[in-house]
Amino acid sequence: MNYLIVIVLALLGRKDWLWFPLFCVVTAPTFIATIWPQARMLLRGQPVLVVDALGVSLGRERLGWDEIRVVEGPGSVRRRSADPRRPVRADLEWFDVVTVASGTERKGPRISVGKEHVGDLEGLAAWLQGVRDGQRAW
Incomplete structure (x- = not known):
């Protein structure tokens, strides 16, 4: 919860901008959406x-x-x-x-x-x- 508060405060400009938490929040969903289909295919195999x-x-x-x-x-x-x-x-x-x-x-x-x-x-x-x-x- 603290990370969310820090990110909101950083976006509002009330605290020094912390780039790493914001970077994680933005890139994590993109990374998961990109990698998940390939990981699922590796685990289950290509449909036959x-x-x-x-x-x-x-x-x-x-x-x-x-x-x-x-x-x-x-x-x-x-x-x-x-x-x-x-x-x-x-x-x-x-x-x-x-x-x-x-x-x-x-x-x-x-x-x-x-x-x-x-x-x-x-x-x-x-x-x-x-x-x-x-x-x-x-």
Whole structure:
């Protein structure tokens, strides 16, 4: 509590400015926000895309074949530049994802697979669509 009082007084100019406590208060949240995702990935590992007889999973997210209704690739007709998940310049390949969803609405569970998980997103979308159609035939 004393540090908070010292910082407030320093900001108000009533005491000599103590740069270290103010530096800590400003940089600690920034440092935590920057480092936490990398630390979490090191502790838990990179999420792995698994496609098996039960369905599709990425990390802790899972959809069974009976739940999957839509497989959208990066070049899908349903994807518009007005889609809020994509930037205005939607031709940038950095933002391409394959989305496996339980319905056509935006609500409900969905798994988005990006370039950090798979190299060929178009091929993955076509393959997943084929596997989904094959699972429905059973």
